Amino acid sequence: MLSRRKFLGAAGGVAGVAAASGGAWAALLRDSVEQSSGPTPTTTRPATTTTVPSTTEPPSDPVPQADRVLVVVQMAGGNDGLNTLVPSSGTYRDARPIIGIPEEDLVVLSKTDFSLHPSLAPLSRWWNLGSMTAVEGVGIPFQSRSHFRSTDAWLSGVSGATSRTGWLGRWLDATQEGDPDPLRAISLVGGSPMLVGEKSLATVIQSAEAFRLRTPEGIDTEGLISAFLATASPLATDLTLAAAQRAIPSTVDAVDLLTGAFDVTDAGAGGSDTAGAFEVAARIIDLGIGTQVITIGLGGFDTHSNQLARQSALLDDLAIGMAGFMEKVEADGHADRVTLMTISEFGRRVGENGSGGTDHGQGSVQFLLGPSVAGWEVHGELDLKNLVEGDAPTLVDERSIYAEALDWLGGPTDDILGGTYERMGAFAA
């Protein structure tokens, strides 16, 4: 049996991290945020694994591609893009007599035909710096209005067919060197199906409060954790039992290595649970454990009714979380390594319904944030003159933004997406 201490030492030498303590976003589950997740394999970190990523950067590149971190924020439920990035068009005003955002509240984006929802004001600093951009009219071809089918298409990066893997899982597979390292990809409260690969692994954390291994008084903690690890080997031949076994060493490992990111002293202080998740993401980047992809989930965007109040609260959380994240990675000196991207399964109907809300729609707007993006302009296109069944049409394939993000991470993009998708120029060349 591998002792826990040996296990930790072998796993990357971050032993001796302070005792686990709570995080700030555990209540997210209580608040019904987690998007249902697809199969996510977890497994043991073999004793021989090295966690330090290889850094085979081209000499002229200031930030090696292997050091880059993509953070994908999933707004589950279908965020209403029209009230998020508000167009200055009469069609918008006509379609939204009750839930249109009053002109005087909007945050105008100069030299564009758009304004930000007032809740997104904290992000205007990055817009003005040229470190934030938007892509309009993004969706999936033959958009379904089903939450689940659309979410599957977005998270897998595959449209019109089912996929066992997520788009980032395939990137992890393609770029994996040696044994899988579950800490390359970390899911915080959602988005984990994006990280599912055939051979790579991810760490899935749904609750910060839960993310520690506690034993009651009178029990030798190290001894019991060692015994817990021992229940995982040898693996059973039954696949389900083996999956339950594999979860154990990867959990013990992740708890030890990530403990520093969950120290409560000031995580999310004064902010929301969502802000806490962003804070944890920024801390994980600062830990320097080779994490390259992080997903963050937040839910509740299915605003069929009372949308004005509900979406404002959600976008408040989102903007405060994203701004806090950017400030922390800047302060830690990691900003140049980081890009943040939003996704959501669909936009909402252009016309409002009778409940002060909007029903499921099609194309929508997504944001990119970070020094690597091509700022000061809105990419893609919002076409309110040619609605499809009352919806803004999908004019940009979701995989166009994925393609640019994968290019930025170092590819091989076309292999991962199964084709060549048009680049919008949303990342600076």
Place this chain on the structure above:
Amino acid sequence: MDTRSEIAWLARRAGWGLDPGELDDLSTLGTSAVLDRLTDPDSAGVSASASPWADFEPDPDPANDQRARQNLAATSMWLSHFSTGSRQFENGLAWFWHGHFAVSAAVVNHLPAMLGHLELLRARALGNFREMIRAVTVDAAMLVFLDGASSTGSSPNENYGRELQELYTLGIGNYTEDDVRAAAVALTGYVVRRRAGWDVRFVSQRHDPTPQTLLGVDGVRDVDTVVDTVLDHPAVSTRIAGKMASHFLGSVSPSTVDEMASVFADSSLEIAPLGRAVLEAGLAGEGTPLVMAPVPWIVQVMRSTGAVVEDRMVVAMLRNMGQVPGLPPNVGGYPGASAWLSSSSTAARFSSAGVIATRTPDDAPVLTAAADGRWDDLADLLLRPGGFGRSTIDALRDVSRQSGRRPGVGRLALALASPDMLIA
């Protein structure tokens, strides 16, 4: 499987575990009699049980601190009913239907209406599916959850009209966007009078009576015609049989699902015969091992151990593992196995096992078996009469009898946290 293994399987899958000693009693009774008691409790002479909240009258408009206390009390009554209710499969199905409709207390935000919804599902858990859908369609909690209460003829809200077809009955691919709109229009007119005890009322001025074409059927104009049109569709029996089969059995072949669907369709969508067909298929070896969700895991473990844990702590453990009764994360219901194998859920299960072992009474058979190192007895008491796997037994042997404040506590904690106990 031998009889003892069959009874244990039924208790793990169809019911909510067993109290110490109960596996002996039911094994004497035999598999067939136990199956009758589960799926046809009236004929088998199993007394009906009252609502879990029969004696509970929550304040409909509580102050904030009282709200949290009431929610906790209601959750604890529910969990306790799972352990003690005489009709274990009725409760097992009530839990399945709760996940199926996925109404969230956080969205409804009115405890009496939420409990009314859950009781509606429990009372009809073994009844007729068509009647269940009819009742759910005009249930106050559902009208609020999916916005039927604010859907009007002049401005229909599609939320319920869509999910009725996509999630609750037909499944994607069996309806069109026009069908979504048609159902939404025909179902308009219901309101929930929040100031009058959340009374549901039909207001004809808010209803659009224009006859709609739904799923190819003309003249659909109200709840009854919508429900009948949707429930007459042949996709219903296959979809519900498939969902129930995967809930209780794991992965099963399409031909098995088709057989169950025939049973369901031939009985005019009566749920009890379908439930019996599902359990019989499982006993015959259909299906795969299942990763247990936190709620059944904790109820079964608490029963086997007899542990005494404060309500507040039980709910905290469930929250940490990622599943709180009454709070499905979205309209798709509770997530599946991958969520329960996540790092945070795994860590929380380990921590919870320690608490439960510590709170297990001195005279509990599981504790003495653990202290004595009688691993096969311990596994049997935990409803695994086939014993633990090799890895878990070897790991148990490495834990000192003296680990914990009382002999056997550390070993029991490890057994409860083991991967074997997560698989039903």
